[in-house]
Amino acid sequence: MDLTEGSALGVFSCQLCEVSSPYSFYGQKPPNTRAIVLLEECFGIKDPFSPEREKFLILGSKCSLCSKTVCVGTDCSLFYTKRFCLPCVREHLDQFPEQVQNELLRKKSVQKSTSS
Ligand SMILES: [Zn+2]
Numbered sequence: 001m002d003l004t005e006g007s008a009l010g011v012f013s014c015q016l017c018e019v020s021s022p023y024s025f026y027g028q029k030p031p032n033t034r035a036i037v038l039l040e041e042c043f044g045i046k047d048p049f050s051p052e053r054e055k056f057l058i059l060g061s062k063c064s065l066c067s068k069t070v071c072v073g074t075d076c077s078l079f080y081t082k083r084f085c086l087p088c089v090r091e092h093l094d095q096f097p098e099q100v101q102n103e104l105l106r107k108k109s110v111q112k113s114t115s116s
């Protein structure tokens, strides 16, 4: 493994799942991009699989409620005007719009119905 290539600032790791990966920027503006401004401060890295300089991957961000570092995986967090980790979403579910509630409920039932 060669994690020293480029300029990794450190290692991002999700506090909910075991995902971890070196990241090369944190903030709303990925380096080497012209017009991209992200909706949230997040951890990201240049896409190692793309030759284009402007391609990058978002690894994760901080929950706006509990400040946990969480990955963008749909099992760990969701973005609704801000980043929320799923435990916080569940805790405050009644404060989210129906659309978000439904999405979460659907997710739960999808996981349960994979018995075949
Ligand atoms: Zn995660």
Ligand SMILES: [Zn+2]
Pocket (backbone or CB within 6 Å): 063, 064, 065, 066, 067, 068, 084, 085, 086, 087, 088, 089
């Ligand atoms: Zn949270």
